[in-house]
Amino acid sequence: MADQRNPIDLSISARAPREFAPGNATPIVPSDSIGGRALVAVIAIMTFLASLTTGAVMMMHASAADWQSEIAREVTIQVRPTGKGDIEVETQKAAEIARGFPRIAEVRPYTKAESASLLEPWLGSGLSLDDLPVPRVIVLKLVPGPAPDLAGLRKLLSERVAGASLDDHRGFVDKMRAMANSAVAAGLLILVLMLAATVLSVTFATRGAMAANRPIVEVLHLIGAKDGFIAGEFQRHFLWLGIKGGAIGGGGAMALFAIAGFAGSWLTGTAGGDQFASLFGSFSIGWEGYVALAAQILLIAAVTAGASRHTVNQTLESV
Amino acid sequence: MVRFENVGLRYGLGPEVLRDLSFRIEPRSFQFLTGPSGAGKTSLLRLLFLSIRPTRGLITLFGHDVARLSKDAFATLRRRIGVVFQDFRLLDHMTTYENVALPFRVMGRDEDSYRNEVIELLQWVGLGDRIWALPPVLSGGEKQRAAIARAVIARPQLLLADEPTGNVDPELAQRLLRLFIELHKSGTSIVIATHDVSLMDQFDAPRLVLQEGRLHHYHYASDDYVPSTEDDDVYD
DSSP, rough: OOOSOOOSSOOOOOOOOOOOOOOOOOOOSSSOHHHHHHHHHHHHHHHHHHHHHHHHHHHEEEHHHHHHHHTTTTTEEEEEESSSSHHHHHHHHHHHHHHSTEEEEEEOOHHHHHHHHHHHHHHHHSOGGGGOOEEEEEEEEEEESSOHHHHHHHHHHHHHTTTTOOOHHHHEEEEHHHHHHHHHHHHHHHHHHHHHHHHHHHHHHHHHHHHTHHHHHHHHHTOOOOOHHHHHHHHHHHHHHHHHHHHHHHHHHHHHHHHHHHHHHHHHHBBHHHHHHHHHHTTTOHHHHHHHHHHHHHHHHHHHHHHHHHHHHHHHHOO | EEEEEEEEEETTSSEEEEEEEEEEOTOEEEEEEETTTTTHHHHHHHHHTTOOOEEEEEEEEETEGGGGGHHHHHHHTTTTTEEEOTTTTOOTSOHHHHHHHHHHTTTEEEEEHHHHHHHHHHHHHHHHTTTTOGGGGGOOOHHHHHHHHHHHTOOEEEEEEETTTTTTTTHHOOOOOHHHHHHHHHOOOEEEEOOOHHHHHTTTOOOEEEEEEEEEEEEETTTTTOOOOOOOOOOO
């Protein structure tokens, strides 16, 4: 059986005579050792966890941006009864002003019945607004892109409509933004810690796998191999192990996100699916997410190769 | 070829394991390096194959002061030296053929240019039918011969062997000695580190005798035993 010191299967007494052809030679660094397989497993697991963290942070960031833009795309005109005129006329006047204002996509004054249903949770059903000085609400949907001149609209309304005021939900948006930014910052912190843990565990696992290869480094050194040649052989081998482990872990995470995205779009329209989507967005990381995960795989492969080179150099110093 | 002048060696802050060594190894020469265990034979061999640098003194190898050499220059010089290790140091995942061909591979040579040479040498050392065997299943003698073949395949100018007969029976030891003598005749300088007196008695060659880190005696087996002071340099 193979072991750490003898990283080959000793039950094989000889190789079948091979064809003498370029590329047929046994690699100088054994390609299939227990240390190598364990390293691939460690890299795959850590890359999978780091990819999940990256994807989760990206989704959180996208969802927070969605919430903010949804709220920021709506402003409300409130017309309060002042006792000086008919509130219905004032409401219509405000709606007309809004319709004539640039970058307003939709203007919808709430009817009396709709206003009553808004107050129903507090005042009960069967409410007659005629008896109460209840303000009327006009919801304006904004055209996506640059915001309209809300200060100008506010001024126009206060000059021409009695009791009218404009609420751009600034306070609520600011609170939402602060909350979303805090969530994304916490996610980024976790991502940084996760990546640091990945880099460290991959580095130590690489060093462990390299320890079994020390005799090879020594022999190569003593038969006249230059340091660059030895480091290159190991770096190439460990880069391949890193790519293999990274592709398994990162590929697994990508497949998971793809399946989740597909399942999310399949559930759209159902009650549960819509509720889920309103909280977490589309559960898709988008092409940017896949690019980030691919970059992460390359980063981890590079860390593995770099750690092996560093360990070889240390070994060469001590030979 | 090799010149030591007042060379001393210590590991870390420990005592000197080699002291005031001065000697030469001439081209096409043959010598034994002997002495009791712990006398410093392996340390002296490590100095000779540039595995370590001396703490003091001057070592000149092939006309180069080793203290002034870069790491890459060390590697290039090492290619002119063949080393047979006591523990063989064959790579277990490579066949006998690949182990012997390794020096050519690290030089970046194309396999077509050395294939026949390697097979011929393996046949010459009696391993013609073990070309595709892996080292873990070779006997001690076969490993020894494979290690020697790897050491000489690139036709080194200097061959260093550390207890090359330590793991083999007397008959094989004799055959290996004949192999070294053949190499010597073909122009390679040989240094064999051994404390096998019967082996040294089979070939009349100068002996470097190390004792407690000092080079005490230097003489031929046929000479009378002449205790001498340190710093002997019989070539001068």
